[in-house]
Amino acid sequence: MLERARCLDVGDPLKEFRERFDVPEGVIYLDGNSLGCLPKATPERLEQVVREEWGRDLIRSWNSAGWIDLSSKIGTKIAPLIGARADEVIACDSTSINLFKLISAALAMRPGRKVVLSEPGNFPTDLYMIEGLERQGLTERRLAPREALADALDGDVALLLLTHTHYKTGELFDMAALTHAAHEAGALVLWDLSHSGGALPVDLNGCEADFAVGCGYKYFNGGPGAPAYAFVAERHLKAARQPLTGWMGHAAPFAFSDDYKAAPGVEKLLCGTPPILGLAALEVGVDLVAEIGVDRLYEKSQALSEFFRQCLSERGVVLDLVSPTDPDARGSQLSFRHDEAYAICQALIARGVIGDFRDPDILRFGFAPAYLRFEDMAEAARHLAEVLETGEWQCAEFRQRAAVT
Amino acid sequence: MLERARCLDVGDPLKEFRERFDVPEGVIYLDGNSLGCLPKATPERLEQVVREEWGRDLIRSWNSAGWIDLSSKIGTKIAPLIGARADEVIACDSTSINLFKLISAALAMRPGRKVVLSEPGNFPTDLYMIEGLERQGLTERRLAPREALADALDGDVALLLLTHTHYKTGELFDMAALTHAAHEAGALVLWDLSHSGGALPVDLNGCEADFAVGCGYKYFNGGPGAPAYAFVAERHLKAARQPLTGWMGHAAPFAFSDDYKAAPGVEKLLCGTPPILGLAALEVGVDLVAEIGVDRLYEKSQALSEFFRQCLSERGVVLDLVSPTDPDARGSQLSFRHDEAYAICQALIARGVIGDFRDPDILRFGFAPAYLRFEDMAEAARHLAEVLETGEWQCAEFRQRAAVT
Numbered sequence: 001m002l003e004r005a006r007c008l009d010v011g012d013p014l015k016e017f018r019e020r021f022d023v024p025e026g027v028i029y030l031d032g033n034s035l036g037c038l039p040k041a042t043p044e045r046l047e048q049v050v051r052e053e054w055g056r057d058l059i060r061s062w063n064s065a066g067w068i069d070l071s072s073k074i075g076t077k078i079a080p081l082i083g084a085r086a087d088e089v090i091a092c093d094s095t096s097i098n099l100f101k102l103i104s105a106a107l108a109m110r111p112g113r114k115v116v117l118s119e120p121g122n123f124p125t126d127l128y129m130i131e132g133l134e135r136q137g138l139t140e141r142r143l144a145p146r147e148a149l150a151d152a153l154d155g156d157v158a159l160l161l162l163t164h165t166h167y168k169t170g171e172l173f174d175m176a177a178l179t180h181a182a183h184e185a186g187a188l189v190l191w192d193l194s195h196s197g198g199a200l201p202v203d204l205n206g207c208e209a210d211f212a213v214g215c216g217y218k219y220f221n222g223g224p225g226a227p228a229y230a231f232v233a234e235r236h237l238k239a240a241r242q243p244l245t246g247w248m249g250h251a252a253p254f255a256f257s258d259d260y261k262a263a264p265g266v267e268k269l270l271c272g273t274p275p276i277l278g279l280a281a282l283e284v285g286v287d288l289v290a291e292i293g294v295d296r297l298y299e300k301s302q303a304l305s306e307f308f309r310q311c312l313s314e315r316g317v318v319l320d321l322v323s324p325t326d327p328d329a330r331g332s333q334l335s336f337r338h339d340e341a342y343a344i345c346q347a348l349i350a351r352g353v354i355g356d357f358r359d360p361d362i363l364r365f366g367f368a369p370a371y372l373r374f375e376d377m378a379e380a381a382r383h384l385a386e387v388l389e390t391g392e393w394q395c396a397e398f399r400q401r402a403a404v405t
Numbered sequence: 406m407l408e409r410a411r412c413l414d415v416g417d418p419l420k421e422f423r424e425r426f427d428v429p430e431g432v433i434y435l436d437g438n439s440l441g442c443l444p445k446a447t448p449e450r451l452e453q454v455v456r457e458e459w460g461r462d463l464i465r466s467w468n469s470a471g472w473i474d475l476s477s478k479i480g481t482k483i484a485p486l487i488g489a490r491a492d493e494v495i496a497c498d499s500t501s502i503n504l505f506k507l508i509s510a511a512l513a514m515r516p517g518r519k520v521v522l523s524e525p526g527n528f529p530t531d532l533y534m535i536e537g538l539e540r541q542g543l544t545e546r547r548l549a550p551r552e553a554l555a556d557a558l559d560g561d562v563a564l565l566l567l568t569h570t571h572y573k574t575g576e577l578f579d580m581a582a583l584t585h586a587a588h589e590a591g592a593l594v595l596w597d598l599s600h601s602g603g604a605l606p607v608d609l610n611g612c613e614a615d616f617a618v619g620c621g622y623k624y625f626n627g628g629p630g631a632p633a634y635a636f637v638a639e640r641h642l643k644a645a646r647q648p649l650t651g652w653m654g655h656a657a658p659f660a661f662s663d664d665y666k667a668a669p670g671v672e673k674l675l676c677g678t679p680p681i682l683g684l685a686a687l688e689v690g691v692d693l694v695a696e697i698g699v700d701r702l703y704e705k706s707q708a709l710s711e712f713f714r715q716c717l718s719e720r721g722v723v724l725d726l727v728s729p730t731d732p733d734a735r736g737s738q739l740s741f742r743h744d745e746a747y748a749i750c751q752a753l754i755a756r757g758v759i760g761d762f763r764d765p766d767i768l769r770f771g772f773a774p775a776y777l778r779f780e781d782m783a784e785a786a787r788h789l790a791e792v793l794e795t796g797e798w799q800c801a802e803f804r805q806r807a808a809v810t
Contacts, residue, residue: 022456022460022461024460024461024462024463027463029463031463031464034464035459035463035464037460037463038455038456038459038460042455043452043455043456043460046451046452046455046682047448047451047452050443050447050448050451050628050686051427051443051448053629054440054443054628054629055427055429055442055443055448056427056429057429058429058432058434058436058440058442058759059436059439059440059759059761060754060759061629062629062808062809063807063808063809067629067630068808068809069808093498093499093502093677094498094651094676094677094678094680095677095678096649096651096652096653096676096677097498097502097649097651097676097677100648100649104541120663121663122663123652124652124655124658124661124662124663124665125651125652125677127663127664127665128650128651128652128655128665129649129650129651131650131664131665132647132648132649132650132665133648135646135648135650136509136541136543136648137543138541138542143663168661217678223455223459223681223682224458224459224466224467224472224678224680224681224682225472225677225678225679225680225681225682225683225684226680227680228677241540242537243505243537243538243540243541244501244502244505244534244537245533245534245536245537245540246499246501246502246530246533246534247501247528247529247530247533248501250529250533253529254764254808254809254810255764256529256763256764257529258525258526258527258529258532258548259532259536260529260532260533260536260537271499271501271502272498272499272500272501272502272530272630272633273499273500273622273629273630274630275499275629275630275631275632275680275683276628276629276630277451277628277629277630277682277683277686278630278680278682278683279630281455281682349465354463354464354465356464358661359659359660359661402468403467403468403473403474403659404467404468404473404659405659
């Protein structure tokens, strides 16, 4: 297997990009869908921002280093990677905060309709942000399993909020079909691209999506807690209003007027002062993804995950796959259900194979193809087979839950 | 003047701390109230976070490097500097976002009252965040000039929201008296400490304040767009609910349940994934302020600003001071009104004296005593006198407004 893997690596058109990341020695990192690896260019760029832009040029850098436009600039770079126009995307705040803005905007655009529809088991923060607005009395949360979503789209639904690639299973929604169904029912659609952006081609405008949000620290390699991004379709830019009306979303922030006037473009999604360190790191990661290209990334991630399955199969490992078997139906991950998923995950980490666990019983492997090799797949499969064969996961130390699992 | 200044510097008990900051050669930086200087320890700390915690340890750092608790940890460090208990403060999001959370929390705690009272000319984002909630139909914004605030505190007022140190004039509110007046009227109080925290002693609990927010990138030297902080008085921690209910504010974020259950403590103010790079830089700045002590900082800033006024006076410079003449009645700044404030500010910057301009006619000088010398005061006064005498501010180049003013 290892030999075949190495042959595949030799023929890999993306092989040169691994060198652009700081992949730690002795680690097979299958958790780039939780926190992307460090691009080698990032420390130097951050050092420049810190020592020169902040340390030396100080407050002047808002103009001279373009800090004031950094959120928009990164948005224009993310835009083509998700099928958006340059003026429809902005990098800011967290995914959660951006969800709040866009759920609110959608509700205001559908007066008389109060329901936000999603699915149970969606990423928690998506569901919780609907609840926040529900507690404000501004919406009603409705959850329907994915097979029942179309039926649940009645005349009360203002917004359909779904995560394109499911965080646990990796299952993909048919963005075009569900967006169309929602529009037919008179509802708007907000797509959470956290596990899609930078991992696979997304065509927001081709699908006529209304709104989207996404995460900067997974496949965009922006660093821990990197700023997120948000998309508003050009046709809604004028009407969309969001309640987090901080000074940076004002049409003229430095006029310091008492009354809020929203910026005309997607900058109206800005709220407080932009986090420059986080944005600077995010830009490096986004630039790298743009250079590689999401089509090529997805093609390789599909090849990696299929090869991983082959390796497991050839080693006789039988695990309950909860991700779709068809690689076109899933994002860049494979998830398996196992009662001892947590302990197995810990035993793998002790061997240098970093995947992750999702409560209660999911063992999740993410395939970030910018820095993973086929050799890593063969080795990860070997380690997983050995962990299961030896039963080493039964050690007490692997069962003790850490604060973050 | 310069000689007297140098004598004062020799006797300055804080003189050693200037060496802990990277103050650029040839610059007199009177804008630490807008963006604090770079602590010399910050680049190294960030390099460690980036290369070791992110690059090498990757996702494991949420546990091993304590990322998951960083927001709370920094909160406990800020707490004693603002008269709060360790469990009442948390570092997160932006000042604007934190305003939204706490205005919302206050409104929910005063059912039947809809008004949020503030003053015209408060920092714009404070006023705009009230407007955001007003547009949601959840509040009514009422503005009253500071001398009329007490009268405006009627039975409709749920919350009094004021900025402790005024961003333009530096004027201080009497926190104890206004908090008491609001409580007498049945209202809660939210103090914006953006221009106070890290600059002067604040006693939130001594004043029986209910809520507070503040900024990390001014006197706390956390870097451009640093995370902000928020305070909830212990007696309100149980009742306070805020609508930005992201997964990090959940009592058990890694249980990944569909339903939100707020964390019991001040962690309920968390929303999305915390911005680790920004928090790491903020921690260095906060540590430095804690080491120096806010009492000593304020004492020196008062001495600096008074000395600056003396220097101006001895040079015969007559400017319209809009800050209180009594140093106990103002924060760490002096502001002057001048029709040509913008151009004068630019002419000073060209000479290496960085103050700032606030629309339409305010020339603002901030005194961040951790890294400023009395010599800087004498020199800044000389430059200002020369700029006014020579009329060099009349150059066309100094009148062209930049994007950020």
